Amino acid sequence: MQRTISTGKKFRIKTVSLMVAFALSGWSQAQDAGGEALLSPVRVSERVMGENTEGTGSYTTGKTKTATPLSLSPRDTPQSVSVVTQQRIEDQGLLNITDVINNVTGVSVNQYETHRAQFHARGFDINALMVDGVPTTWDQQWSSGEILTGLAIYDRVEVVRGSTGLTTGVGDPSAAVNLVRKRANSKVLTGTVQLGFGSWSEQRVLVDVATPVNEAKTLRARVVGEYVERDSWVDNLENKNQTLFATFEADLTPDTLLSGGFSRQENNPRGSMWGGLPVWYSDGSKANWDRSKTTAAEWTRWNSVYENYFATLEHRFANDWKVKASYSHGDRTADSYLLYLYGTPDRTTGLGLFAWPGSYKTRTQQDDFGLQANGPFSLFGRTHELAVGYTYAKQKFASDSRAASTFGTVGDFNAWNGTSYPEPSWGGLTYYSQGETKQEAVYAAARLNLADPLKVIVGARLTKYEKSGDDASSNPYRLKIEDQLTPYAGVIYDLNENFSVYASYTDIFQPQQRRDISGKYLDPILGKSTEGGVKGEFFGGRLNASLAVFQIKQENLAQSTGQIIAGTTPPETAYRATQGATSEGFELELAGELTPGWNLSAGYTQFTATDTNGADVNSIYPRELFKLFTTYRLPGALNALTVGGGANWQGTTYTYVGSEKFEQKAYALVNLMARYEISKQLSAQVNVNNLFDKTYYGMFDAYNQYTYGAPRSASVSLKYKF
Template sequence: MPTTHSVPAVAGMNLRLRPLAAAACLLIAAATVALPSPARAQQAQAARGYAIAAGPLDQALYSFARSAGITLSFDPELVAGMNSPGLSGNYAVGEGLSRLLDGSGLEGVVGASGGYRLRKVAADEQGALPTVNVDGERSAVTEGTHSYAARAVTVAGKTPTAWKDVPNSVTVITRQQMDDQNMTGVEDALRQAVGVTAIPYGDGTAYFQSRGYASEVQYDGLPANSSLQYLRQYNLAMYERVEVLRGPSGLLQGSGEPAGTVNLVRKRPLAGPAISGSVSGGSWSNYKGDIDISRPLNEEGTVRGRIVAAGQDGAVYKDRGHNRQELAYGVLEVDLSPRTVWTISAASQNDFSRGTDYGPGIYTNGAFVNPPRSAFFGVDWGTSNQTSNEFYTDLTHRFGDDWVAKAAYIYRRTSSDSAYGYVNGLVQLNNTASYVLQGQAGNTAWQDLDVNLSGSFSLLGRKHHLLVGVNYAQRDGYSASGSQTIASVNIYNLSIPRRDIPLTSASNTYSEQYGVYAQTRLKLADPLTLVLGGRESWYASRSQAVLPAPADWKSTPSVNNKFTPYAGLVYEVTPEISLYGSYSDIFSPQTQLAVGNAPLSPRTGEQYEVGAKGVFLDGKLNASLAAFRIRDNNRAVSDPNNLGFYVTQGKVQSRGWEAEVNGSPARGVDLYAGYTRLDTTYLSDPTNQGKIFSPEEPRHTLKLWTKYQFQQPELSKLHVGFGARVMSQTNRGIGMQGGYSVFDAQLGYRIDAHWLATLQVDNLFDKTYYARMPSRFYSVYGEPRSVQLTLRASY
């Protein structure tokens, strides 16, 4: 069978395919049309050292792929009986692969996904030097690199930019780290990301804070005109990496909060055939599984497909509660011409949960209710159901030089309905409280379009880079709700029969924004790069009441011709170390009105950041240190002279510093570690002057995960993993939780080259803590100790 270095996925769930995903999978299965083979354009690549002995070609190729950090696939019969002259010295990936294949009649080809494959050289090309058509060294793809250290990112400029050359804090949760830590949800990934606080909401969703603010979200670089908060996201089995840019991202995002943005990047088809998967079982009868199949669909490899299915089912640590999730994802990639690649994908996911529980808040005397972690404060008949569907497509064309044009479009839609109950307000000392039963239903659709052109140009004897583009984002939503209040219940003896909850309130909401943006990287000197950018934005929104009585649409103040600047400077001290400074900006429309019903100007978030980045050990280890200061200006505060109106005199400051290390510092060691120091303060606010602005985010946060593969021959099949999350004190307006630490551990056994078993224990010492602090309403405990056994396979 053909062999490949591929991304793990997961196996063995009988999932019901939703219409969009089923159509995509059928499309991939049916696509067998042969199209022209891709062009081969040698790209400038950074060299690295190799010491591969002469010998069998297949062994030489395996060694080369490991050293280069690439995915390389080929049919063993293609190289059977062949020898390689070996490779010694410093070479770029394309040149090194060419030398290994010298005289074999084979060449290396890379698809848009970044994976490498071998093919025979056509008879009329036999004299040509085998080359590669994608710049592997600059690729942002993390699949197959087997590393926690990202080489490049796309969140800061649409096209892959070396991580070290981005003058902002960017963290990448690679595919390897996701698999090593058995992550399944976006919340799992962001809980590990430096500078991000992930807080569960109690209904299966979460909200995410960074540098004092709610995080924005992008999907393959397309801004969603929506934050990441309170939305059930697709299973991580669908994604190749998670990029986290911290600080204002208005240049490419448009409007939003100064937190930054999370870019979720989908898996693409690999260059060669691959299948991988995993199954796991653990505490509270939780079972998970996924399967990932990728392969070329024609002999030339110009049509490639990939399907991913994932699911999980099980209880939660509460006395009542059950979660179920089902995902299906399919993607097709077609080389329409030697220079043009078309991608189309579809995904569908269903999330069902029983037992929504927001927890209790506090007693009337101010003390925390502090129940057992297993206590359940919802109604046992409450359910929540969400169905998500997504369609994505992009078209990429490479011109004769290194200019690239790309157009991308995404349509996402979610529909949900739920019924639940919760403790409403303060709890009496006799454990009674008001209780609310609530029903909700709604749907939301997002559409995003981005068209951009990027490439390099020469000026004054130096090579520079330019990106120009336009994008459009639309959000269209409908929500309905109804509630019934029960005057007094005993929170520890809830017995509330099922009842219908009429939906008595409903509304439509609509928002859209579009903008024109440009960014250029100017090489002022060999070690000095100036990054300049700007965006002109337009934003509008409106709402309409539907229940209890239909009403006309009501528009909120729009934003027109809002300019968002960006500037950065990168100085390369050595080829491994760079120093940088940057200014970034973003705006957020406000709905409050000034005297005379005049619209308020938007809030503006501006950040100054300085830092250093280093790439060490031939790209195996990344390290960074950054200091930042954000000023959130023009915040609406009550007009002291005109009751009911507002003025833009509020100001908040967020400042701190971060340190991060990820990659492989030594043989057999994989490491992810980061520290954040954060201070947020109201600088100008009549009621909050001098107070902490974002008390749910700890001042000090340390995150760590490390895995060690034993190097001794007798233990070489074993690895151990250790993780820690250390937080300083937090609060949510009432009371304080002291600092706490949560530790995780893992033991792994490599059965053979394809199979890996891991036993993972999260919250090893069963620490009791609040993941969401109590306030007047609600609280959520952190998950108690849990155990998970996972069997993972990759072919």
């Protein structure tokens, strides 16, 4: 297959395909001078890969079900799938979901404030995080700590790029990010204690204990607690994060499992920025601030709490059919006291900025119920698989505000250190906005085994969707969609024992809460997502490879106009609906174990994203991404030592601030790690991020502002296993 895509540079997928095929061939057939294989597939393939990644030491997983309701291997999933396993989380010292997104093939983060950011893939926003397959959506304007979601309670993070309408219903064609919880499945007492210390006075404690509760071991429990405290490279900024997680599993019968639990994640930062640094001086020249510069006052804070309750009942019948009922309740609150600075300062005097104090209290409550049945069935002499289900989700959002007693000018911003602007007196809470979203759906998906090498996945989701609300400016909105059908189709053909080709298609339907310059809400996004490629599986699934070509077409995609809607406080950016927004490109990924003790995750993405007129859309999102991380455990007498490292590279991004182009040149961040096993129970690990101290920043379309990314940092941790 040969296809040329213009992205400012021309490339040929045929060339890249040959390179990947050659590399995989070299790994799987490497020989020494005597002609004997250097790799030993027998040793690796003896370890069977399942869904959970704890204890596997792997950079991949055997099964995922984020793309469809069916439990499929990455090779049998007709979409691009990446999995950040427990081993990789530990190796890279990843602490929150933002860390994960920054290290996954094809996805990236636009960090436009200290506590708000936008995740994106293939040129479009990711507006939902899934927890055990349940989508939890949020409005970026009212972020409440979602990007700070800690990883202590999760076994892995699955990322499926492309539209996932079959599992999420309403959703973006960018990607689905699914955080999968740890389980209480251990029948022996086991656990870990970790202590960590790092740059900016970082301190971390993690305790994770799992144990059977009764003698028969039919009741099992697990408790996880984490505390993280650290300052920042940003002046006056400090963060305190606490996590508590308790879960259980009970074998009611040999075929019936009841599980449930509770989690609480609390973030208590001080010195939080609201907005970013000014791009320009008043004379039109570009500003160049220190990376430690802040627009926040020392009293600003953005506290948030997320509590989640969940329960699942599963029963497996003698014919291998399984029925599962699940319920979860999420309650997320945030209480913020912030300071927004705007304007353009004078280069010499620093005068020209104005202050807007703002305080908001928000709450989002979400209830989800699901019922699913899945299992095998026979037809025309072959065994196939079917999954059918029903889901109901209701989300309620409310925000109140407090009026500040004083506003005013900032004074000399060149000398601003956040201590000269006192906290105003705040009034009582008053109504600001509220909204409610309901989604109800039935779905079905079948994996048809048409021939030994040919599998077809077909499915559909029928969704009822309703969203309504208003705000203090009397801007009510109501959107009701009856029986929105989302079809899904995928085909996988096995070329041989190791390689398959695949293709998939699904529709896109995404209501949006962006407004135009008149204050009117934009129509829902509609579109189509198609993908095709080659997948490889080696060593019993411990190494997975993929090459994907994709195309996404959308109508009514919101794009910033750079203008402010009249009468909105704080200022709200106006958007326009673009027609014919198209993203197309390709992705390469290799993840897993190359040889025993050598793990690798590597991926490259390149795409274009344009509207009908050929103009770039979402140009602040990088069109080229390369992510690499690898670890190697030394052999022989040095096998107590594991060393690793990698690099994250992204291409040029830009936006327009007024009529001027504001550009971030391509850059790479290099990371290193080393771990030494002092004993079977005790190990020590060192991580260094941004080794060469690269200066880079995030930007956003509105408000003429930007932020800096993290400079070089280091951490050391001790881990004790029992």
